[in-house]
Amino acid sequence: MIINETDQYIIFHVPKTGGTSIRNGNFNINHKIKKYWKLPTKNAPDLGHLNLYNFTTYVNLSHPTLSYKMYVVIRDPIERFMSGWNEINIQQIGKKYLQTLNVKTVEQLIDVLLKDKSHLLKKEMVWVCPQHLYCKHIEYANSINIIPFKELSTKCKSLFDLDISHKHKSTKKCITQKYVDKLKIVYQQDYELLHQYF
Numbered sequence: 001m002i003i004n005e006t007d008q009y010i011i012f013h014v015p016k017t018g019g020t021s022i023r024n025g026n027f028n029i030n031h032k033i034k035k036y037w038k039l040p041t042k043n044a045p046d047l048g049h050l051n052l053y054n055f056t057t058y059v060n061l062s063h064p065t066l067s068y069k070m071y072v073v074i075r076d077p078i079e080r081f082m083s084g085w086n087e088i089n090i091q092q093i094g095k096k097y098l099q100t101l102n103v104k105t106v107e108q109l110i111d112v113l114l115k116d117k118s119h120l121l122k123k124e125m126v127w128v129c130p131q132h133l134y135c136k137h138i139e140y141a142n143s144i145n146i147i148p149f150k151e152l153s154t155k156c157k158s159l160f161d162l163d164i165s166h167k168h169k170s171t172k173k174c175i176t177q178k179y180v181d182k183l184k185i186v187y188q189q190d191y192e193l194l195h196q197y198f
Contacts, residue, residue, distance in 0.1 A: 001013050001035075001036040001048060001050050001055075002022065002023060002033065002034070002036070003033065003034045003036075003068070004027070004032070004033050005031075005032040005033070005034070006028070006030070006031035006032050007031065007160075008067075008068045008069065009068050009069040009071060009160075010069070010070045011072070011073075011160075012051060012052070012055075012070065012071070012134050012135075013049050013050075014051075014072055014073055014075070014131055014134045015084065015087070015126050015128075015129065016075065016083040017074065017075045017131075017149050017152075018075075018152045018164075019048075019049075019073065021152075021164045021165060022073075022152075022156060022162070023035055023037065025156065025163065025164040027160075046126050049126050051133045051134040052133065052134060052135065052136075052144075069143070069145060070143050070144050070145065071145045071147060071159070072131075072135045072144055072145075072146055072147065073146075073147045073148075073152060074135070074148060074149060074194050074197040074198070075149035075198070076149070076198040077183065077184075077190045078180060078183055080128075080131070080149075081128050081183055082106070083127075084128035085109065087127040088128070091127075093123075094124055094127065096124070097122065097124035106175060106179075107179055110179050110182050110186065113186045114182050114185060117186060130187060130189060131187075131194060132189050132193045132194060136193055146194070146197050147159075148197045152164070
């Protein structure tokens with residue numbers, strides 16, 4: 001998450017939507033900017049990926065940032081899930097969680113999530129957390145400005161005067177249409193609320 005106190009905006013970092021590229025971008029050195037960047041650990045929150053549901057837990061409710069413009073980048077759920085699967089297998093906290101689920105393949109994980117979506121809300125699974133949690137909180141839904149992932153570079157330039165170096169790696173993996181359909185059920189709310197941005 002990035003808070004620009006000079007231009008008064010917040011960029012919520014939805015995992016696997018180019019947030020690291022934004023964070024590493026060349027912001028105006030004269031601007032007062034706070035960058036929250038801390039991956040989840042056993043006893044600590046994931047400050048880098050705070051969403052609207054837990055944002056106010058860590059930011060004082062009277063803090064002026066609650067009146068700032070809010071931005072979030074949204075990506076196609078299937079493509080993002082595949083990228084998230086790769087990340088889970090890199091991060092130690094993610095690998096350990098997969099072991100507790102006895103999951104070794106992406107298809108196995110999809111089947112687990114289809115049976116119990118609560119796993120999506122675990123901090124160990126932050127890379128595949130539903131995107132609507134970052135932009136559809138009832139109190140702030142009208143304050144969120146959504147940036148489609150496919151327009152990331154151009155929007156960062158026009159909105160934040162930010163040149164970013166974002167190399168989009170292909171996350172396509174051969175999962176059958178059967179599992180694509182299962183993922184669409186897992187992310188049903190994302191599709192219902194955000195389909196126009198994919």
